[in-house]
Amino acid sequence: MNSHRILVVDDKRDLAQGVALILKKLSDNIAVAYSVEEALELLEQFPANIVLSDIRMPGRDGVSFLDYTRERWPSTRVILFTAYGTIESAVSAMKRGAFDYLTKPFDNDELLVVTSRALKEIKDEEEIERLRAEVRGTYAFHGIYSRDRHMMRVIETIRRVAPTNTTVLVCGESGTGKELVARAIHAEGNRSQGPFVAFNAAALPENLAEAELFGCKKGAYTGADRDRKGLFQEAHGGTLLIDEICSMPLGLQSKVLRALQEREVLPLGSGSTVKFEVRVIAATNLDPKRLLKEEKLRRDLYYRLAVMRITVPPLRERVEDIPLLANVFLERLVSPSDTPKSISPRALRLLISHDWPGNVRELQNVIERAALISCGDEIGPGDIVLEDDDLDWPSGVTDDVAYEEAKREAIERFQRRYVEDVMAKAAGNVSVASRKAGITRAALYRILKRLGLVSEYSDAQNPHKEEPEQETTGSMT
Ligand SMILES: Nc1ncnc2c1ncn2[C@@H]1O[C@H](COP(=O)(O)OP(=O)(O)OP(=O)(O)O)[C@@H](O)[C@H]1O
Numbered sequence: 001m002n003s004h005r006i007l008v009v010d011d012k013r014d015l016a017q018g019v020a021l022i023l024k025k026l027s028d029n030i031a032v033a034y035s036v037e038e039a040l041e042l043l044e045q046f047p048a049n050i051v052l053s054d055i056r057m058p059g060r061d062g063v064s065f066l067d068y069t070r071e072r073w074p075s076t077r078v079i080l081f082t083a084y085g086t087i088e089s090a091v092s093a094m095k096r097g098a099f100d101y102l103t104k105p106f107d108n109d110e111l112l113v114v115t116s117r118a119l120k121e122i123k124d125e126e127e128i129e130r131l132r133a134e135v136r137g138t139y140a141f142h143g144i145y146s147r148d149r150h151m152m153r154v155i156e157t158i159r160r161v162a163p164t165n166t167t168v169l170v171c172g173e174s175g176t177g178k179e180l181v182a183r184a185i186h187a188e189g190n191r192s193q194g195p196f197v198a199f200n201a202a203a204l205p206e207n208l209a210e211a212e213l214f215g216c217k218k219g220a221y222t223g224a225d226r227d228r229k230g231l232f233q234e235a236h237g238g239t240l241l242i243d244e245i246c247s248m249p250l251g252l253q254s255k256v257l258r259a260l261q262e263r264e265v266l267p268l269g270s271g272s273t274v275k276f277e278v279r280v281i282a283a284t285n286l287d288p289k290r291l292l293k294e295e296k297l298r299r300d301l302y303y304r305l306a307v308m309r310i311t312v313p314p315l316r317e318r319v320e321d322i323p324l325l326a327n328v329f330l331e332r333l334v335s336p337s338d339t340p341k342s343i344s345p346r347a348l349r350l351l352i353s354h355d356w357p358g359n360v361r362e363l364q365n366v367i368e369r370a371a372l373i374s375c376g377d378e379i380g381p382g383d384i385v386l387e388d389d390d391l392d393w394p395s396g397v398t399d400d401v402a403y404e405e406a407k408r409e410a411i412e413r414f415q416r417r418y419v420e421d422v423m424a425k426a427a428g429n430v431s432v433a434s435r436k437a438g439i440t441r442a443a444l445y446r447i448l449k450r451l452g453l454v455s456e457y458s459d460a461q462n463p464h465k466e467e468p469e470q471e472t473t474g475s476m477t
């Protein structure tokens, strides 16, 4: 079923509801309003792809509504209902950018045909945008790179909610790009000139978090040595991101809810409230539905926040994005005059078959590390050090690889992990590390050298500092 949003506006309730009922054939996301004022309020909350509205209504009429909608949501298709014999108003509506008009009384088929046409145009446009992105190979929207279909939906939703004031809840695993999404909503909306303020609800104990969000009077708690503005005020005219909202203590959750409802906050230790004008975006890397069940998230707050919900898919579900993002991160590492390193096809296969529990952030770290440790101008499988990187290779990686070559790479990857780990535990001291590893200092040095890690550990510059070269005991080679 289609979920493109359709809004029906008519002061004649029966007619509005009848039209909505028929349009259910085309979309399961239909809203009804009985006046232009009500329609505008609804649109602020949920922008619609298609609006069907009567021209003549008490209060504000359909034509001024059309003008406003064209201006504010240019991609929304507006279809107007005109009364028989008012062809002039229909013509003027078309000139003003209405998608089409229907002369009352119209029958179901007419209604469905015209609305389907608008829907088709919208879908075609979305498809063209998607293809264009594909042709360009890279698609970046306020720093969000992707070629994935679901991410295109995310971007489309950002576009649609950005110009509104709606509270948005951004869900997704850790490192999927939730903050990037919140920033994109801010940058794309009409508050982009205002501040973007991010607050992490998990980082602070309750009273400090409260003071941070709502502000405080001097002496409100020990350590409050002066009056302080809260983040709701700091973000005035802009956007406030409340990250990890589900980690917020329940008491504070209800205060946040009240602030959202009243659009004012009560600074800690203060007797009077302060108004604010801020768009709030909340983010969570936990499943809000589960937290509702566990009563870690207040239901009323959830419904208030989740007026619009955006779910960012995990990286393993958008495999196409892995090579794209890997290259984006690689390019960021070089100065404009240098050519970036390339990633060998086998290294790429390794990246693609990884699970990415830490999502895009993990990929970014892996690429930065690989670029550092790789010697030539190509990143090979040996340079890719993954989180759960055991000797069991992800399936598919060994396809078409000669046994000896695969073994060499597996050993090299094992050595790299082992040596980095033991060197870290020995605080970079080669002698200490070799003792921990049960091999000679010289043997460890040889491995460091082969892996190109010598320069990373200044202590390893001189292989013969303490002991003469001798036969290795627990050889790793
Ligand atoms: N689609 C993307 N394109 C480019 N960079 C991305 C993309 N998604 C995420 N990143 C980068 O990955 C890192 C993590 O992203 P971000 O901080 O937005 O994730 P998050 O979901 O908020 O993580 P957490 O749950 O840990 O707070 C950032 O450096 C961000 O710039």
Ligand SMILES: [Mg+2]
Binding pocket: 178, 179, 243, 283
């Ligand atoms: Mg985040």
